[in-house]
Amino acid sequence: MRNYTGKITGLMLAMLVAMVTLMSSCKDDEGGEEPGEGSELTITAIDPATARIGEQVTIIGTGFNPDYSQNEVKFYAGETFVDGVAVKKYVNATLVSGTSTTIVVIVPATAQDGHIIVIANGEELESSMDFVVNVSLDNPVLTSLSPTNGFPGSEVVITGENFGEGIEAIEVKFGETVATVSGVTATTITTAVPEGMTEGEVQVSVSREGAAADKTLSYTVNKIPVDVKTVYWPTIDGIHKGVINETGATITNIYPTVDHTEAGSAFGIAVDAVGGYVYWSGNGIYRASIDGNGTIETVLASDNYVFYDVALDPENQMLYFCAYSLDFGTAYINKVPMDGSVEEETIYEVSTDDEFGVESIKLSISEDKIYWTDGSYFRVMTGSIDGSTDAVVLFDEVDGLYYPTGIAVDSDNEKIYISNNGVDFVGTSEILVGNLDGSGDLEAIVSSGDYVKAPYDMEIDLENGYIFWMNSQVPANTSNSEVMRSTLDGETVEVLFGGFENGSLFDIEIGEVLPE
Incomplete structure (x- = not known):
């Protein structure tokens, strides 16, 4: 009787090696292994490419350290002069979260329009695309009214943020009644309780060129008092x-x-x-x-x-x-x-x-x-x-x-x-x-x-x-x-x-x- 044990064992071993190689190749092709250290450092997108100071931005690419805290992200912050030569300045952004393909950061206070730099795994890369700082006003923010009660015709000062400085752009309503605006600064609006308002509590709302404030504020329209002296x-x-x-x-x-x-x-x-x-x-x-x-x-x-x-x-x-x-x-x-x-x-x-x-x-x-x-x-x-x-x-x-x-x-x-x-x-x-x-x-x-x-x-x-x-x-x-x-x-x-x-x-x- 002939002995086939050695031949079978060798054939099986060869087949096993081939299968492992094929599986490994398939895994690479499917992207199953998360790229990180050793992957090429790239920046493929900034999302959003325009944002306000203090808002979050996601940087998309490859080769980032999966431990997001080990990365460093810098925003362009203008130029300075060293020995009469203009030198670009960059400011570090606060990191929020990340993976090997994304880093979420907060736009720093001194950021300006320009490129973003990512430093990861010992490499440094400057983006090819610009990030743009959105300097337009956000929606109005309401903080307080002074006073919080009064009669029709009484002046009211609204305190908050993002009001702009144009009277024509601001609309104030007491309930559904539009009030007259007499003065506007970035943080205050001077208005008056509309005449004919019914006594009781009413919500004061503000909008700037159609952008509504984050909330309304409560104001009490007082009953017209009797026997008021001049x-x-x-x-x-x-x-x-x-x-x-x-x-x-x-x-x-x-x-x-x-x-x-x-x-x-x-x-x-x-x-x-x-x-x-x-x-x-x-x-x-x-x-x-x-x-x-x-x-x-x-x-x-x-x-x-x-x-x-x-x-x-x-x-x-x-x-x-x-x-x-x-x-x-x-x-x-x-x-x-x-x-x-x-x-x-x-x-x-x-x-x-x-x-x-x-x-x-x-x-x-x-x-x-x-x-x-x-x-x-x-x-x-x-x-x-x-x-x-x-x-x-x-x-x-x-x-x-x-x-x-x-x-x-x-x-x-x-x-x-x-x-x-x-x-x-x-x-x-x-x-x-x-x-x-x-x-x-x-x-x-x-x-x-x-x-x-x-x-x-x-x-x-x-x-x-x-x-x-x-x-x-x-x-x-x-x-x-x-x-x-x-x-x-x-x-x-x-x-x-x-x-x-x-x-x-x-x-x-x-x-x-x-x-x-």
């Missing part, structure tokens, strides 16, 4: 008049500084509704028609004072004002006839350490008393309207006063309201009430927060039961201002007027006050 206040732009009627809120600059230089330095203000005049203090004391017509008269001109607040006694045709000596060493409470026909008379002198002294004064004609705030010593004081009695301290820092900036007197109920501007010092801002004779404790009826922000001055409407104050910093540490109103118990608080700057002292149009 409000007057000075700013560096002039004397302003705020009116609320059934259609909403309107603000008019009745004596703009650009036309009336006497209004540019205005600080204190008082209204004689019966006589038809608005008075204000600045470089002197002036008066003009309450409706914004006519000429401005000088009631008192003096180079000896720095003028602050004013208060009126229409019954006796007297005007009271507080002022400082030029060195701010002394504060004065003076009076002068409302027509300026007689020289002023000093009824009280108050020593002061600085210009945070007498700022706000109020009269109680029925009591023949005058009340004022003293910011130097954190106190509220009272005296007689003729200066015949010594001044008395009603409340001071022992009672929790940080910086009293305004007062309102309710003689009928023997109460005094105080705006406590603690934000300028170490305390909180709040609206306080206490007994008119200084007895007992002060009580906060409106606390710091959305409603009380660096408050200045106060007024009172006893006929309808409201107190008013000026928020001088909305938000904190800004010059944005607003006029607020609250019921005497602090239960209902409303923003009456907003969207203006540098407000401090103000007055409301009471009308004729009959003697008791």
